[in-house]
Amino acid sequence: xxxxxxxxxxxxxxxxxxxxxxxxxxxxxxxxxxxxxxxxxxxxxxxxxxxxxxxxxxxxxxxxxxxxxxxxxxxxxxxxxxxxxxxxxxxxxxxxxxxxxxxxxxxxxxxxxxxxxxxxxxxxxxxxxxxxxxxxxxxxxxxxxxxxxxxxxxxxxxxxxxxxxxxxxxxxxxxxxxxxxxxxxxxxxxxxxxxxxxxxxxxxxxxxxxxxxxxxxxxxxxxxxxxxxxxxxxxxxxxxxxxxxxxxxxxxxxxxxxxxxxxxxxxxxxxxxxxxxxxxxxxxxxxxxxxxxxxxxxxxxxxx
Numbered sequence: 067x068x069x070x071x072x073x074x075x076x077x078x079x080x081x082x083x084x085x086x087x088x089x090x091x092x093x094x095x096x097x098x099x100x101x102x103x104x105x106x107x108x109x110x111x112x113x114x115x116x117x118x119x120x121x122x123x124x125x126x127x128x129x130x131x132x133x134x135x136x137x138x139x140x141x142x143x144x145x146x147x148x149x150x151x152x153x154x155x156x157x158x159x160x161x162x163x164x165x166x167x168x169x170x171x172x173x174x175x176x177x178x179x180x181x182x183x184x185x186x187x188x189x190x191x192x193x194x195x196x197x198x199x200x201x202x203x204x205x206x207x208x209x210x211x212x213x214x215x216x217x218x219x220x221x222x223x224x225x226x227x228x229x230x231x232x233x234x235x236x237x238x239x240x241x242x243x244x245x246x247x248x249x250x251x252x253x254x255x256x257x258x259x260x261x262x263x264x265x266x267x268x269x270x271x272x273x274x275x276x277x278x279x280x281x282x283x284x285x286x287x288x289x290x291x292x293x294x295x296x297x298x299x300x301x302x303x304x305x306x307x308x309x310x311x312x313x314x315x316x317x318x319x320x321x322x323x324x325x326x327x328x329x330x331x332x333x334x335x336x337x338x339x340x341x342x343x344x345x346x347x348x349x350x351x352x353x354x355x356x357x358x359x360x361x362x363x364x365x366x367x368x369x370x
Contacts, residue, residue, distance in 0.1 A: 077101040077135055080173050081260075082338035084141075084159050089187055091148035096141040096159075099334060101260075103129045103137050104161055109169075111156035111184065112149060113226075119160075132330050134261030151191045154226045156184035176339055179220040188229040196232035201239055202336040205246040240332050244318040247285050253323075253331040254279055256341050262327035275325040289319045 083098030094108070106127065110118040120126070120143060128140040149155060160167045170177055170185060177185050197215050215233075222228040245253075256262075257279075264275045271291050272278045283290045323329050334341045 077260075077344070078173065078340055079104060079161060079163075081136065081340050082334045083139075083174075084170070084177075085337065086187060089149075089189060091151065091189060092145050094141070094143045094145065096139075096143075098139040098141065098159070099132070100137050100139060101135045104139060105163075106139070106141070107160040107162070107167070108141070108143060109158040109160060109184075110149070111158075113153045113155070115150055115153070118147075131263075132260075133257075133263050133327070136260045136262060136330070136334075149189055151189045152226055154186050154188055154223070156182075156186045158184050174340075179216070179223060182223070186223070188226040190229065190231040193231045195228075195230040196234055197230045198234045198236070200235070201237040201241045203241045203244060204249055204336055240329070240336055242323040242329060242332070245321040245323060245332070247321060249332075249335070250285060250321045250328075252335060252342075253328050256331040256335060256344070257327045259344055260331075262330060264327070265325055267324065275327060278324060286320045288322050288324065291324070 079100055079102070081099045081101060083096070085097040086094070087097050088095040096108075098104075098106075106122040108120045108122055110120070122141055122143070126141060126143050128142075130138040130140070132138055158169045158171075160169055161173060171183060179185075199211055199215070202212075219229065266274045267278065272281055278284055278291065281291065323332060331341075
């Protein structure tokens, strides 16, 4: 089985994001992943109020390398002048380059609602309504709830009083245990394409991430690789009544993510359509023991 990414084509500057992690009248926290350290400015356009432009210097942005072509940008901006409540606030992230500034409409138009120039948010004065979601699961056999939530907001774009005060995502935001075989193949392909960092795996039956990726048990048999050592006796006694279990106790641990790079790649693939455009499946052969599961999962995997 092979899944190939186009390693010759250029990488886009932004792989995923921006995601609003926290907003309040005095603070904005934003998450973004680029292929290099980015020079960014934040634009705010509150309806009925003057626009603002804030350069995101090193005090406002932490840039963390995740691999050769992946940099996490943690943007945390204190706001001296509080943002207004109960009005639509359009925002933009300007990316500086030799060719000039480009905004979200240029490098992430998929984030814009139909007819909109910018993405937006609303700060409410009360907690009258919330949107609740759980973890992203690309092979779930049903419609995408987050896409429906976005459509619901788009229908009320001109009615900020109807917007919820919260988007509450409980859980880990991705299913790290219940991962389909085809999705894990895509994850490993993206790790190679971006050069996400390797790591050692203490206590496991494989010594590092590369040994994990090349192991015969890496697809649909990962429960055989998970740590189950004598040093976990106290843990088993306290939580499982002494019954021997692997450290990862999910009933769906056959493709459980085990490395930091796998988690990062999973996040990129479920939160953005951009990584999927780096390549296509050129050949896909299923594992005989899991043939039906693999074919079913492949048909269900949903890209953002």
